[in-house]
Amino acid sequence: MEPDQGLRERLVLVGAELLRTEGPSALSLREIARRAGVSHGAPRRYFLTHLDLLAAIAGLGFADLGDRITTALDATPADPRDRVAVVARVYARFAADEPGMFELMFRQDLLESGNLGLRDTGLPVFRLLVDLVSAARPDADQPAVVTAGALWAGLHGVVQLWNWGRLPFATGLTDSGPLVDAVITAHLGAAR
Template sequence: MSDAAEERPYHHGNLRAALLEAAGRGLRERGADQLSLRDLAREVGVSHAAPRRHFPDRQALLDALAETGFAQLDSALRAALAGADDAFPSRARAAMTAYTRFATENAALLELMYTSKHRPGATQIVEAAEAPFGLMGELIIQGQEQGALQAGDPERIGIVLFATLQGIASLINGNFVKPELLDALVETAVEQFLRGARPHS
């Protein structure tokens, strides 16, 4: 390999970001098992050793992808909530729609996020997950404060909500339900959630 080729990685604008972007595409198209640092180096046009400046091994790359995924999910939820009004039903609908869209548009990434989160020693991924999950927890508490949701353990209510959303996403990702039904299913889930979790009169 020429000296010029070896020097290329040091002149790459933002190698880490380029590698993560390429890895994200590879994850969607081929799955996590097919990702390799050598292939990614070839794709972004750097020497095969260059990625190791940012990712010592393949697991480090996968962990970074998972962290990035949780950050993207957090951004999607915050953007959705920013566009909703202050009433809890509106905010719940916005967050639930944003989550299921993210989960169906990034199925392979979502699976990687959750499997990586439970890997021993994955403290940075767990910390990255706290932002979007904390946001959903705050939403449940807001619903209780507004009187839209019954009092009680907000975590338990949140788990039921999460299970519902994850179930819808899993059905779509597994080709059991057509993707175009997503919005209608989420709307039904919102209605049932609000009706079932509201305070007893």
């Protein structure tokens, strides 16, 4: 008998809602199945391991982040540096709005689990950033992928430390925006 794709999707959506309301520690197979109204063994028909289900939930996060970026860029002028800034701000806002999902999306054990779908899900956002960095700095001395990687690492560090409460405590700031702007300036130069 073919597995019910609707149930697979429901398990992922229930997991995402559980993550949103109760945090990453609540994401057990048993609890997701209970909330989806199925037996605790039902998720195993769709996901070989718990990590596979978590990776599917994280995939929703990457899709949501990509959609938010696309929507924001649709309303942004064509200047590549401005577009990089929009991507960075959307990334920071997503991390603030969805801290549990953000944490899940970047769990190393999910990447190490061999889940190629999750690996591929996050790449379009990075490729977009590489393209924007390339357009913003066409005469740069280093490849755009290097600058984009360093920019992403700096941005991710800022938003993660912000979410943990370390940067607000250390800086006294109440908004991560100036720190996000500083990361952009460090890698692309000052705005014109």
